[in-house]
Amino acid sequence: MKSAWRDRDADELVTRSRDQGIASDVALRVYTTRLLGRDPLLVMHGGGNTSLKTVERDLFGEQVSVLRVKGSGWDMAEIEAAGMPAVRLEPLLKLRELARLSDEDMVAFQRANLIDPTAPNPSVETLLHAFLPHTSIDHTHSAAVLSLIDQEFDVPLLTEVYGARVGLVDYVKPGFALAQASARVYEANPGVEGLILRQHGIFTFGDDPKQSYDRMVALVTLAEERLKRGRKTQVFVPAAVPAAIASPSHVAPILRGLLAFPSNDLDSADDKRVVLEFRTSTAIRAYVDGAEVRSYSQRGVVTPDHAIRTKPWPLVVPAPDDTAIEAFADGARAAAEAYLAKYREYFIRHNGVREPAKIALDPYPRVVLVPGLGLFGVGRSVAAARIAADLAVNTVRIVTDAEAIGRYQPVSEADLFDMEYWSLEQAKLGKSSDPAFAGQVVVVTGGGGGIGAAAARAFAAEGAAVAILDRDGPVAGAIASGFKERGLAITCDVTDAKSVRAAFDTICATFGGVDIVVSNAGAAWQGEIGTVADEVLRASFELNFWSHQHVAQNAVRVMLAQGTGGSLLFNASKQAMNPGSGFGPYGLPKAATIALMKQYALEYGGHGIHANAVNADRVRTGLFAKGLLEERAAARGVSVEEYLRTGNLLKREVKPEDVAAAFVGLAKARKTTAAIITVDGGNIAASVR
Ligand SMILES: [Zn+2]
Known part of the structure; x- marks a missing residue:
């Protein structure tokens, strides 16, 4: 990848920010955060964050060490200084003494230490940023890096590509435990430029925002270069598809009907509907047409937080033969029913060993792969369907590259379940209700x-x-x-x-x-x-x-x-x-x-x-x-206003x-x-x- 850093743009933002009372280090942190956020191969729909350790004045005018870290709800591509809340650093560092800390306590503690209590929630990866000593830290879910880390044999591959430049952290769900594990890996290898979080993503460090950004560019470029070497000539062997494939407009209503969530109260409402978002390309076709698509597409998501948006796996339906659309509809129905059964079993299997018991989410897929055609993102809103489609397209790229040089193998199913059923996500359930015509x-x-x-x-x-x-x-x-x-x-x-x-x-x-x-x-x-x-x-x-x-x-x-x-x-x-x-x-x-x-x-x-x-x-x-209205009014001998307002029983226009x-x-x-x-x-x- 090429660096998008431009001195002129950086200087301009620093100058503009100074007028608003924003320090130059914070302005540069905002600048490189935007650079990362604007590259969909690095950051997509919330998958990334950045931080800066600096000094700010509190209410008493005293200098306080703070961690400026990405706030939730902010898009990195459009972030402002207000989207990077300042958290008191000393209390965060004190947390290292604890043996464990629940996600709820962590979130509450982070909020309690905000300089501005009205600021957005600091990222769930805040402690990871805090426990590392570097001034500037960048985190992305780079597509190229994911193709290397979602491998059956990732460690030898990562050692070959990065040598001693990065530390490797075994997979742990984001939160306190991951922050502790990451800090320990760094402390054992203090010369590294960054950390690779296995099956998750990459962190880079620097003395300033430019250095951590430059290192992100350099380490991602190494991954990209490795993906060009020793590729299979044909990644996916294609399966035969019918000569005449039905159009997306023909296929979509059939799928949409199968994916409507049944309402809990059939007497008062229709099924809960979903919106579909279609995508296709040469790369998508190669992926969905592959004879082994039911193998590689079902191994799990490329980075665990996708499970929250796309479920652990997509639904794969048969190729829609335009000359036998009824047979397609039957095949798609059978595939959808099998998916729902598989999802319910997955929930029971993993929920059975957990305390407290989780609230089951709806079992419907958010991505549908259609051989011969492409893929559909599925959501209860157009925005959700588009996000699912974006993540699916990104997944096609990452899995294709992973399979080109090895065997795609992401995080385990139990870890996916932990992410999808994260307590912080469960706490959001039932707090908002969909509008009456959501998905319609x-x-x-x-x-x-x-x-x-x-x-x-x-x-x-x-x-x-x-x-x-x-x-x-x-x-x-x-x-x-x-x-x-x-x-x-x-x-x-x-x-x-x-x-x-x-x-x-x-x-x-x-x-x-x-x-x-x-x-x-x-x-x-x-x-x-x-x-x-x-x-x-x-x-x-x-x-x-x-x-x-x-x-x-x-x-x-x-x-x-x-x-x-x-x-x-x-x-x-x-x-x-x-x-x-x-x-x-x-x-x-x-x-x-x-x-x-x-x-x-x-x-x-x-x-x-x-x-x-x-x-x-x-x-x-x-x-x-x-003139017609005037004519009608005149026929009744009244003005248009009167005709509209008084010509009815209620005397209302x-x-x-x-x-x-x-x-x-x-x-x-x-x-x-x-x-x-x-x-x-x-x-x-x-x-x-
Ligand atoms: Zn992450």
Whole structure:
């Protein structure tokens, strides 16, 4: 690897930090921490930390020796000085006298010795940093180093590569015991530049942040160079895969259905859904297509903290033959069931010997390997699915390199269990609950504005991933960007069946499937029914009826593949119940859409698919062509404001958010189907009879 250190950047940060009262050594520590954090081959999703021993003033103005160490919750790539809390060093050093210290006591003691009690929790590897005497210490889970240490015979390999430059520490879970063991290894070999923690990662030391960083670069480079030598010409012998492989958008809903966590209370909620994140590349294909993938992929994670995010092993399913997708679905189901059984046995086997007993986590995989295709990350949120996919891609690289020069062998299963069921992780259980639509994928047509945008926001606010379909791509993009990684904008003409199919394929390839559809896009056409041109009526039917059919048909296709039910929500109209003169071209297809909703409710209720409609009226949106609202108001002899506010029983203006709330309510109403909810402030003539 190349050093990313640039004198100019370092100087700039030092100067800028000085203005904020931050000392230059701390500024440089922040600078190199960012350099490490920005390299995914060194640090990924929390796997690394750094420290600096320095002197700071306390409240009394007295100089105190402190350890500045990475705080939890901070991303090293973006860290600031505030993300490296200062802990009093003397009390930390006194802990060396203890024979043992629980993780809970360690965390509490570290917090109690913070200079700023509001600072984030210091890293769980704080004591390791404290017990070593060096001013600056860097720790990473370098991919190249992991390929050397996750080996059946790692010690001879590490001795060959590093000689006496590093000390080797046997695997111990992070915490007090690892800190003690590491300090002892260092004290026996005080000339070393760093420590290799077997099956875990690497530490380097320095007199200042530049030296520890330079040593990290040098030691990682040695690992990279070793991985280039004596490689097998073909690391994985490929297994035969079918000639026609199903697409990710075809495969994802099947997997997603198998991986939905069953709810504890089936009466009140659907299965807990997951989001999928697909990845593929030449390297991923070589790995997942390997004839021995069920061997090397099941040996365990590359560094133990991955077990918390990805479970100890991925699920491997059969290659999805596009000409026999039913057989794939059956094979994937059998593989998933075997995985759940294996996980439950793993829990019982390891929990049986532990005190106190652990709380079982859900047994579902977080990574799925699909021969012939690639891999999927799985999570209860888009962010979690992406993290799982990132870690899986990193794992492919590390295992491939390990197998290229030897045999991949990570930490033992018992140690993986200890990490996955770490008391500090167990303590977090049950403290936060998922939002109502966590893991659910919602599609909103006409989502770029008005009721559609309000519905998209309402579902996103309760945790859903939301796909926004709109004819106007940039408008959809503006709404979707507000939901960050949970938003997806698709330019789509819902009157075009091909365009709708393509949109649903994109949604399945992006999030893994579909749970709730708000079929909202519509527009008002007018004309006296006895004289209106056929083209006008047909154009209205295309958008106000056919688009709903295209959308519902695609949604049902995906929902049936998932097998976890779903919710179809249609935006109907008052015109369907209570026709207004001259609005036939609008009302007729809307009436047909109500019939369409009932037909879907009838034919798919047995599959847990709900179909309902919201009948909204007098909502100020783009639905009304310019001047139309004014025209309607004038017909009643009132102003637009009055028409909207006072033309209903409740004398309240109906807003897009009110309609959105009705869609959300219907999506949550698990025992309601074929219903029409009216949101119009009250209009007896238009009430459902
Ligand atoms: Zn670590």
